[in-house]
Every structure is written in C-alpha cells, then in structure tokens.
Amino acid sequence: MADGASSDAFVEFERVQKSYDGETLVVKDLNLSMPKGEFLTMLGPSGSGKTTCLMMLAGFETATHGDIRLDGTSINNIPPHKRGIGMVFQNYALFPHMTVAENLAFPLEVRGLGKSEREEKVQRALDMVQMGAFGGRRPAQLSGGQQQRIALARALVFEPELVLMDEPLGALDKQLREHMQFEITRLAHELGITTVYVTHDQTEALTMSDRVAVFDDGRIQQLAPPDVLYERPENSFVAQFIGENNTLEGVIKEIRGETCIVQLDDGEIIDANPVNVTEPGERTKVSIRPERVEYNMDRLQEGAHTLKAEVLEFVYMGDIFRTRLRVAGNEDFVIKTRNAPDQVRLKPGQQIEIGWLPQDCRALDA
Amino acid sequence: MAHAETDAQGRILAADGTPLKQSLQRALRAQKMRALLLIAPLLLFVVITFVMPIGDMLLRSVQNKAGTHYVPDLIPNVAEQIEDWDPASGELPPEEVFRAMVVDLQVAFDEKNHTQLGRRFNYESPGMDSLFRTSGRRVSGLDLETDGPFREALIDINDDWGDLEYWATIKANSGYYTNSFFLAAVDMERDSTGIAQKDPDQRIYRKLLVRTLWLSAVITFCTLLLGYPVAWLLADLPARKANLLLILVLLPFWTSLLVRTSSWKILLQQEGVINDFWVWLGFVERLSLINNQLGVVIAMTHILLPFMILPLYSVMKTIPPSYLRAAKSLGATNWTAFWRVYFPQTTAGIGAGGLLVFILAVGYFITPELVGGADGTFISNRIYFQFSAIGNWGLAAALGTIMLVVVLVLYYVYDRLVGIDNVKLG
Ligand SMILES: Nc1ncnc2c1ncn2[C@@H]1O[C@H](COP(=O)(O)OP(=O)(O)OP(=O)(O)O)[C@@H](O)[C@H]1O
Ligand SMILES: [Mg+2]
Numbered sequence: 001m002a003d004g005a006s007s008d009a010f011v012e013f014e015r016v017q018k019s020y021d022g023e024t025l026v027v028k029d030l031n032l033s034m035p036k037g038e039f040l041t042m043l044g045p046s047g048s049g050k051t052t053c054l055m056m057l058a059g060f061e062t063a064t065h066g067d068i069r070l071d072g073t074s075i076n077n078i079p080p081h082k083r084g085i086g087m088v089f090q091n092y093a094l095f096p097h098m099t100v101a102e103n104l105a106f107p108l109e110v111r112g113l114g115k116s117e118r119e120e121k122v123q124r125a126l127d128m129v130q131m132g133a134f135g136g137r138r139p140a141q142l143s144g145g146q147q148q149r150i151a152l153a154r155a156l157v158f159e160p161e162l163v164l165m166d167e168p169l170g171a172l173d174k175q176l177r178e179h180m181q182f183e184i185t186r187l188a189h190e191l192g193i194t195t196v197y198v199t200h201d202q203t204e205a206l207t208m209s210d211r212v213a214v215f216d217d218g219r220i221q222q223l224a225p226p227d228v229l230y231e232r233p234e235n236s237f238v239a240q241f242i243g244e245n246n247t248l249e250g251v252i253k254e255i256r257g258e259t260c261i262v263q264l265d266d267g268e269i270i271d272a273n274p275v276n277v278t279e280p281g282e283r284t285k286v287s288i289r290p291e292r293v294e295y296n297m298d299r300l301q302e303g304a305h306t307l308k309a310e311v312l313e314f315v316y317m318g319d320i321f322r323t324r325l326r327v328a329g330n331e332d333f334v335i336k337t338r339n340a341p342d343q344v345r346l347k348p349g350q351q352i353e354i355g356w357l358p359q360d361c362r363a364l365d366a
Numbered sequence: 367m368a369h370a371e372t373d374a375q376g377r378i379l380a381a382d383g384t385p386l387k388q389s390l391q392r393a394l395r396a397q398k399m400r401a402l403l404l405i406a407p408l409l410l411f412v413v414i415t416f417v418m419p420i421g422d423m424l425l426r427s428v429q430n431k432a433g434t435h436y437v438p439d440l441i442p443n444v445a446e447q448i449e450d451w452d453p454a455s456g457e458l459p460p461e462e463v464f465r466a467m468v469v470d471l472q473v474a475f476d477e478k479n480h481t482q483l484g485r486r487f488n489y490e491s492p493g494m495d496s497l498f499r500t501s502g503r504r505v506s507g508l509d510l511e512t513d514g515p516f517r518e519a520l521i522d523i524n525d526d527w528g529d530l531e532y533w534a535t536i537k538a539n540s541g542y543y544t545n546s547f548f549l550a551a552v553d554m555e556r557d558s559t560g561i562a563q564k565d566p567d568q569r570i571y572r573k574l575l576v577r578t579l580w581l582s583a584v585i586t587f588c589t590l591l592l593g594y595p596v597a598w599l600l601a602d603l604p605a606r607k608a609n610l611l612l613i614l615v616l617l618p619f620w621t622s623l624l625v626r627t628s629s630w631k632i633l634l635q636q637e638g639v640i641n642d643f644w645v646w647l648g649f650v651e652r653l654s655l656i657n658n659q660l661g662v663v664i665a666m667t668h669i670l671l672p673f674m675i676l677p678l679y680s681v682m683k684t685i686p687p688s689y690l691r692a693a694k695s696l697g698a699t700n701w702t703a704f705w706r707v708y709f710p711q712t713t714a715g716i717g718a719g720g721l722l723v724f725i726l727a728v729g730y731f732i733t734p735e736l737v738g739g740a741d742g743t744f745i746s747n748r749i750y751f752q753f754s755a756i757g758n759w760g761l762a763a764a765l766g767t768i769m770l771v772v773v774l775v776l777y778y779v780y781d782r783l784v785g786i787d788n789v790k791l792g
Contacts, residue, residue, distance in 0.1 A: 060691050080694040081703075093692035097710045106706070107696035158697065 009033040009069070010194050011057070011162060016066035018052055018218075026052050028218040030066070034196070036161075039188050041197045043205040044215030045241070050198045053215075054164050057196065059083050070162065081110075086155035086163040086193075090170055092147045094139035100126070100150050101135035107158040125157040128187065145176045152184065156191065163188070166198045177201075181208050202242055206230065214238050231289075235276055236364040239287040246293070246333045248286045252277050252363065259358055262286055264328045270305050272363040283366035290322075292360040293335040295352050296344065306355040309333065311346045321345065327354065420770070426763035430544040433482035438542055440479050441470040445540040453534035453558040464516040464527075468508055471498075475506040489758050490546055490555070491535040497526045534558040547764035571748070571765065578745045579772070581662060582727035588667040589674035589723050590716060597678035597715070601685070615675050623669065627736045630665040631656060634737070657739025665737050670726055674719035681715030717784050725773055745769060 011034040018027035027049045034040050042050040055061040056068060059080030067074055075083055095103050104122040113121070126132045129149035139147055148168060155163055165184070169177045185208045188195045199205055205212045206226040214221045214229065214237075222229060222238045233239035240247065250264040252274075260274040262284060270286070277284050294300045295309075312331060313324040320336050323346050327333040335354065337343055346352065372378055373385065380389040402409075430437045438445040443466035451459040474480040484498025504523045513519050520527040538556050539546060546556060553569035554561055563569070596615065600608050618626060633639050634655035641652045655661055685708065693703035734744040745765060753762035 058691070058695055060694075080691070081697050081699055083695075084697070085695060087692065087695040089688045089692055091686060091688060093686070093688040095689060095693075095707055095711075106693070106698070110697045110699075110702055154696070 008035055010036040010071055011196070012069040013053070014067045014069070016056065016063045016068060018049070018056060018061065019064045026218055030220065032213065032220065032223070034194060036194055037192050039185065039195045039197065039208060039210045041199060041205040041209040041212045042215055043199055043202060043212050046200070048215040049218045050215050051166055054166050054196060054198055058085055058087055058164055084160050086158070086160035088151050088155045088163070088165040088168045090167045092151040094147055094150055094154070096139055099135065100131070100137050100139065100142070103139065103150065104154050104157050107154065111158060121157055125153040128156070129153045129183070144171055145180065148172060148180060152187070156187070156193070160193070162194045162196070164196045167200065169204065170200070177204070184208065206242070214241060216241070233287065233362065233364070236285045236287065236366070239362065239364055244290050244334060246288045246290060246330070248328050248330055249366065250284060250286060252280050252282045252284055254280055260363055262363055266329045268307060268328050270307065270361065271358040272361045273359045275362045276365050277363050284363045285366050287362045287364055288356055288360060290334045290336040292356050293354050294356060295335065295346070295354045297353065297355070300355045301357060305358065306353045309352050309354045311348050311350040311352060313348055314346050325354070423763045423766050426759050427547050427767045428543045428545065429760065430539055430542055431760070432486035433479065435479060435482070436542050437483070437486060438540055440474055440483055441467070441540065443469050444536065448537045448540060451537060453530065453537060456530070458517065458528065458530060459533050461515050461517055464520055465514065467520065468505055468510065468516050471502065471505045475502045485757065487535055487539065489550070489761065490539060491532055493526065494532055494535065497524055497532065500524060531558055547760040550761050551764040551768055571745070574743070574745045574748055575768070575772070578728055581659060581744070582724050584663055585666045585670060585727045586720050586724045588663060589671050590720060592667065593671055593674035593678055593719065597675050597682055600675070600679045601682035615672050618669065618672060623732055626669060627665055627733045630661070630668070630737060634661055634664065656737050657742065659742045661737040661739070662734050662742040665733050666727060666730060669733060670723045673722045673726060677718035677722065678712065678715040681712055685711050713784070717780070721777070721780060724776070728769065728773060
C-alpha cells in the first residue's frame with residue numbers, strides 16, 4: 001500500500017484527512033510520498049477526492065487532519081502564494097484581460113523580476129511550448145490546444161520545483177490530447193520537475209506516469225508503476241478500473257502458497273493466483289485480462305486450465321478482434337486477440353474451449 | 367473540387383444564373399419581412415411611448431408657441447411690420463407696427479388668445495403678461511378708422527407700450543422658431559443690444575446642471591463603493607445563500623419609492639433616529655443630515671444601490687474562482703490577485719452599473735424634491751417646476767433636451783474610453 005515517510009521524499013502526505021461539511025470524509029487517511037523528479041498521476045472515478053488532494057497541496061484547501069510536507073517542511077500554514085507550486089487548471093485559467101506574454105510575465109512580475117529578465121524568460125517559456133510567435137495575442141484568440149500550452153508555460157515559467165495539473169487535457173480532442181501527453185512528459189523529464197497529475201483517463205495515467213495512485217472513496221487503492229498496476233492489481237477495484245477486465249465470481253476452496261483453488265458459482269473448479277484472499281470459504285472475484293485468454297489450444301502452455309465457452313459476439317476492430325463469450329454463466333466475458341495472419345475468426349454460436357495461465361488469473365476480494 | 371460559375375465581373379453565380387449575392391438577399395428578404403411583422407406591435411409601442419414624446423420635447427424646445435398656436439400666427443401683421451425695425455436705433459417702432467398690433471390684438475381678444483400671448487412674452491420680459499391682459503378689452507374697443515394714430519392710443523391705454531425693451535422682446539420672438547428657451551436654459555437672455563448673460567443673481571440653470579452632474583457622480587461613486595463588496599459576496603456564496611441575499615438586495619424594489627424616501631426623512635431629520643443616537647452618544651450639536659446635498663446623496667445612494675449591485679453581480683458570477691487561485695498559485699498576494707486579475711475583469715460590470723446609476727440619478731426627481739431642501743434640488747425639479755407651476759413648456763423642453771444631450775455626450779465619451787461593447791448589463 002502507500003509508502004510511509006522516507007528521508008528522500010519531496011512531497012509527503014501523512015495521515016491526511018479532509019472533510020468539507022464535518023459529516024463525511026472526502027479524503028480518508030491519505031499517505032503518499034514522492035521523490036524529487038517523479039511524475040505521479042492520481043487516477044480515480046469522479047468524486048473520489050483527487051482535486052481535493054491537489055487543492056490541499058496547493059494551499060486552497062486546508063487538511064482537516066494530518067500533515068503535508070514539501071521538501072521536509074510542513075506547509076499546512078504556508079499561504080498558497082508562498083508555496084511556489086506551479087499549477088495548471090482544467091479550464092486553464094488564463095487571464096482573459098492580459099495578452100499571452102503578460103500572462104506569462106505575471107508570476108515573474110509579482111516576484112519582482114526586472115523587465116529584461118522577464119521578457120527573456122517569457123520568450124524562453126513560449127519557445128519551450130512552441131508558441132514563440134503568440135506572445136501578443138489574447139487567450140480568447142487561441143485554440144484550446146494552444147491555450148493549454150500557454151497554461152503549461154505559465155505554470156513552468158517561474159521554475160517551480162513542483163507542478164500540479166488537474167485534468168489539463170480534459171477539453172482536448174483525442175489526437176491533440178495524445179500529442180500533449182507526450183509534450184508534458186517530455187518537458188517534465190527534461191526540466192526535472194516533480195509533477196502531480198490528475199486525470200480520469202486511465203490510458204493517460206498509464207502512458208505518462210512513473211507511478212499511478214488509484215483513488216477511490218477517499219483512499220489510495222494502489223500506488224504503483226503502470227505495468228504493475230495493470231498486471232498485478234491488488235484488489236478488485238483496481239483490476240476493474242484499470243483496463244478491461246473479466247471477472248468470475250466464486251468461493252476459495254483451498255490456498256496452497258502461490259496458488260489457490262476456486263470453485264466458481266456454476267460449479268467449475270479453476271486454479272488462480274491468490275492476491276488478497278486469506279482463507280478457504282471466502283468469496284472471491286477472479287480477474288483475467290482479455291488479452292491473456294487463449295482459445296487456440298496449441299498455443300496454450302503446459303498446465304493451463306481450460307473452461308468451456310460459447311461465442312456470443314465477434315467484433316472486428318482492425319488491429320485486434322474483440323470477442324464476447326459466455327463463460328461460467330458470465331455473458332460479458334471478453335477476449336482480445338491480435339489480428340495475425342493465422343488467427344481464427346470466431347463465429348457467434350460457436351462452442352470453444354478457453355484457457356490461461358494460473359498466474360494471470362488473480363483471485364481478489366469480492 | 368468543382369468551381370462555382372462566375373459572371374463577367376467575377377461575381378459568383380447561383381444555380382439559376384443570378385449573382386449569388388442577389389439570390390441570397392432575395393432569400394433573406396422574406397425572412398426579414400416575417401421577422402419585422404412579428405416585432406411590429408412592439409415597435410409601434412416603442413415609437414408611440416418613447417420616440418414620439420422625445421421628438422415632441424425636442425420640437426417644443428425650439429417652437430415659438432403661445433398656448434397651442436405659433437406666435438406669428440397670432441400676430442401675423444406685427445410679425446410682418448416689425449421686421450424692418452431695429453431696436454438698437456433706440457427709437458420706438460413706427461406707427462405701422464402699433465397699428466398692426468391693434469389689428470392683431472383685436473383678433474386675439476375675440477378668440478381669447480391675448481392672455482396666452484402675454485404669458486409667452488412674459489417668459490422673456492416680466493410684466494408683459496399683465497400688459498397684454500389689461501390691454502385686451504380696451505384695444506378691442508378702438509376703431510381702426512378713427513382712433514389713430516395708434517402709438518399714442520396704445521401708450522394711452524398702458525404706459526408700458528412705450529417701453530422699447532418690450533418691443534424688442536416682441537421682435538425677437540415673432541418667428542415660428544426661437545432659441546430663447548435654450549438661451550434661458552443656459553442663463554442667457556436677449557435684450558435690445560443682443561445676447562448677454564443674465565444678472566448673476568438670476569443665473570440658476572448652469573449651477574443646477576453642474577450640481578446635478580456632480581451629485582450624480584458622487585452618488586454613482588458611493589453605490590460602487592458599497593455595492594462592489596456586496597456583489598462580490600453574492601457571487602462568492604453558494605447558490606442558496608446567494609439567492610436569499612439577492613432577495614434582500616431587491617427588497618427595496620417591493621416598497622414604494624415614496625415610502626423609502628420618506629423613511630429617510632424620518633431617520634435623518636433634526637429630531638430623527640440618527641440625531642437622537644448622536645446626542646445620546648454625548649454630542650451636543652445635532653447634525654443636519656437632510657434638506658441638503660448630504661441628504662440627497664444618502665437617500666439616493668440607498669435607492670440606486672441595487673442598480674449597481676445587479677450588473678456587478680452578473681459579471682462577477684461569470685468569473686470562475688480558478689482565476690484567483692491561479693493568480694495566487696503564481697505567487698500573487700491576495701491583494702495583487704484581486705487588483706491585477708479579478709478587478710480588471712469586473713470593469714464591464716462597473717461600467718454598466720455606473721452608467722445605469724449615473725443616468726438614473728441625473729434624471730431623478732422625487733428624492734431630491736423631498737430631501738434636497740434648497741441646495742439639494744436637481745435640474746429635473748426645476749424642469750417640473752417650469753411646466754407645472756409656470757407652464758413654460760418650451761423652457762422645460764429645452765432643459766430636458768440639454769440633459770439628453772449631456773447624457774448622450776457622456777455616453778459617447780464612455781464608449782470612447784471603455785467601449786460600450788464591454789458593458790454587461792446582465
Ligand atoms: N468546496 C466543496 N464543498 C463541499 N464539498 C466538496 C467541495 N469540493 C468537493 N467536494 C466534495 O468532495 C468530494 C471529492 O471531490 P473532488 O473534487 O476532490 O473529486 P475529484 O476526484 O476531483 O472528482 P472529479 O474527477 O469529478 O474532478 C465530492 O464528493 C465533492 O462533492
Ligand atoms: Mg476534480
């Protein structure tokens with residue numbers, strides 16, 4: 001679970017709680033520790049408390065309980081303007097009455113920098129986001145993507161060590177979003193900035209981050225690098241929230257070290273990898289990624305377990321085939337196969353056998 | 367890509383061969399006609415209730431009328447004969463003019479118009495009202511054939527017919543149109559030697575105009591000072607509380623203006639609540655808070671406050687809190703964030719509220735009438751006095767026209783400085 005305090009941590013949340021109304025906790029016991037230079041993403045469903053965490057870090061909300069530390073010093077009592085944290089807002093919050101260059105010069109001006117130094121830094125920041133020629137425009141005269149770049153440049157121009165971004169790409173179309181994802185990560189790594197990034201979009205979280213914190217219900221459900229998160233989810237919320245996932249419900253029959261035996265609800269017995277189940281008799285959700293399911297028996301490895309399945313639907317998606325099956329009573333069991341030259345295209349109604357490796361099949365909490 | 371057909375002049379042609387612009391206009395014309403028909407009743411209403419009265423006022427300010435008739439229609443012969451006479455010569459008009467006056471007065475007396483004439487000339491030269499009123503009957507008794515010469519006859523009836531200034535007034539106001547109302551409205555007059563300033567103790571309108579504009583500006587500033595924080599609070603509160611507060615802001619609209627102004631009288635008067643409290647605090651001298659300019663500013667600031675708050679509020683509500691947060695995250699203190707980021711974005715509301723309050727204040731009537739006393743009255747009080755008590759519609763109209771022009775000029779200047787497109791009324 002969440003890391004405890006460590007000496008090289010740059011940003012630290014320690015046992016932080018937050019309540020707006022004194023009745024419900026929006027953030028419950030948040031523990032998080034980030035080393036310098038890390039790109040960390042907070043990912044979670046709407047209302048899970050991501051923005052609240054960001055706002056506490058930025059100083060616009062105060063933690064009801066607990067301690068937030070920046071570079072070893074507690075910032076609970078430092079006002080926002082003294083924290084020196086760059087921030088990119090979802091609606092960009094570019095000042096409409098100022099030109100792009102004035103927007104960028106603003107943080108430098110309030111820091112008392114001289115005019116020539118200001119101009120030089122503004123130009124450098126504009127060039128950095130490839131907007132060098134747009135200094136004289138008003139924000140309203142820019143496209144969404146351009147505004148986004150300016151917002152980014154403004155958050156970086158005063159060289160903060162920590163930058164917070166709250167769904168900065170939410171308003172952009174897919175292509176632009178993918179491009180900006182790349183730009184942001186490139187800049188963050190080039191400048192060595194520590195970044196906390198908030199998003200709804202799991203692809204964004206997986207592709208951009210060093211580590212992802214999956215939020216739900218005011219808690220971090222799992223904090224791990226993207227590959228670990230995807231391949232080894234620690235509970236059924238994370239398994240279902242990240243990527244596509246097939247779930248089969250059943251009861252633990254036996255746990256033997258690295259494997260356990262699960263009896264599914266329709267009576268089938270399968271092997272699985274026990275993750276957060278502890279004792280026989282417990283209910284469990286068994287999770288298998290669609291691309292780890294194999295129906296070509298020749299390709300299935302030795303010791304793989306098989307189940308009967310009926311094809312319900314076949315969707316051709318170009319690079320992959322997406323096939324929906326009925327497996328052990330579950331009609332939403334999906335498998336994905338690569339569009340390889342020798343790949344068999346299944347037909348609805350077909351009866352097949354499917355299988356997977358026991359370690360890909362994770363028995364999680366119900 | 368297919369190219370559109372073009373004609374010899376390079377205009378793009380529609381499918382049927384007519385120029386595209388033309389066929390587009392034809393297509394739009396029917397649409398426009400229908401739209402016009404829809405708004406026709408409203409347009410008519412606006413024309414009747416708004417454009418016509420203002421047009422009428424503008425006309426009246428220059429029309430030389432006595433009652434419902436033009437002056438030259440009532441004294442046609444005098445108007446014709448007096449043209450050649452020069453008042454600067456220092457001599458009374460020739461006999462023909464006196465004779466013409468007798469002819470015209472006899473007709474006017476028969477039609478009972480001579481008193482109207484007298485009143486009209488009296489606006490310019492006091493005393494002419496009674497001159498015409500008293501002369502009417504006796505002039506009608508004169509025989510045109512036998513009672514000449516009429517210069518002596520008229521002076522015999524009333525000495526004042528021998529007054530050169532009176533004849534100068536008649537000459538100056540014998541046309542269909544006159545600028546004498548406008549002259550009067552800026553404290554000028556025309557005597558036998560030309561146009562001159564009135565005596566200092568008779569000058570009132572320019573002073574009133576300046577006072578009206580100045581007090582209106584002060585009131586506008588006060589409403590801004592008081593309204594800005596209130597609007598900010600409204601915009602910042604959660605919707606439910608904001609609505610409740612908004613009702614409180616609008617509450618004054620539910621009570622009569624007269625009641626509100628009267629209650630200020632009760633609060634502010636010598637023996638009023640505030641003065642009683644003042645004395646209770648241990649002060650000896652009672653404050654004079656009413657029947658002066660201070661009273662007008664206090665009462666009108668209160669009355670016009672909602673007109674400042676509402677536009678401000680509607681502008682502030684559209685400013686997301688993230689701007690202030692962004693400013694602070696960029697290192698601005700609370701004050702800098704407000705002054706550099708929030709305030710500039712509210713100028714549209716300040717402009718709208720300021721313009722609204724100022725224009726309303728300039729034309730305000732009841733409140734200065736009730737609490738203004740001698741030195742707190744506005745020009746509108748004088749306008750009302752002119753047409754209700756004196757019946758001088760021409761002067762009232764001229765004053766009204768001047769106010770209209772002043773407001774339009776201010777509006778124009780404002781547009782130049784701020785840009786009227788930047789004004790947001792809601
Ligand atoms: N100012 C506030 N006052 C009261 N409750 C609030 C306030 N801001 C947020 N909340 C509540 O706190 C909870 C968490 O909100 P938060 O904005 O942190 O969610 P989020 O994870 O950022 O969601 P989203 O992905 O939709 O932005 C929500 O239930 C929300 O209703
Ligand atoms: Mg949020």
